[in-house]
Amino acid sequence: MTDKWGRRLFTTGAVVLLLLGLVHSLSLFEKQVPANDTERQLLDLMSNYKFNVMGSMRTMDNFLRGFSIAFMLGALALGLLDLVLCREWGVLLRRVALINALWLGAMTAVSLRYFFVFPTSFLAAALLIFSAAWIKLPGEGKSSPPGPLACQVHFCRFLIHRLTA
Secondary structure (H helix, E strand, O other): OHHHHHHHHHHHHHHHHHHHHHHHHHOOOOOOOOOOHHHHHHHHHHHHOOEEEOOEEEOHHHHHHHHHHHHHHHHHHHHHHHHHHOOOOHHHHHHHHHHHHHHHHHHHHHHHHHOOHHHHHHHHHHHHHHHHHHHHOOOOOOOOOOOHHHHHHHHHHHHHHHHHO
């Protein structure tokens, strides 16, 4: 029964990560509208003032957009990977859930410091879901393959099969 709930939580976490990436992608299509002259000047400088970064001329807007796209792709990639893996052994899912929880913990900490409530709430929700999945999924010796090497071999075969299919 624990394995069943752990799998459900893992799959739910994957969907939350995909939703996070998709909702975040909406910000890439929205044009910022300045509310006053100060904001207008700030947006103009962020978009037009270029400075030299290791021989490449970039604006602050270039950096913000690039990091925003990287964040979106990270959430989408992990969500897709989790969905691909959701039918695998519980021990493997537990390990992946821990990796997701650690990444989401770091991202939530960054978000608490630098972002606003909407992305922070998505990240915190995903963190809680993957942490619960990690707790509920079976550990070593419970519905696991013969050993860690067999698990790694199976995972490599699985990835090769998915990539060549």
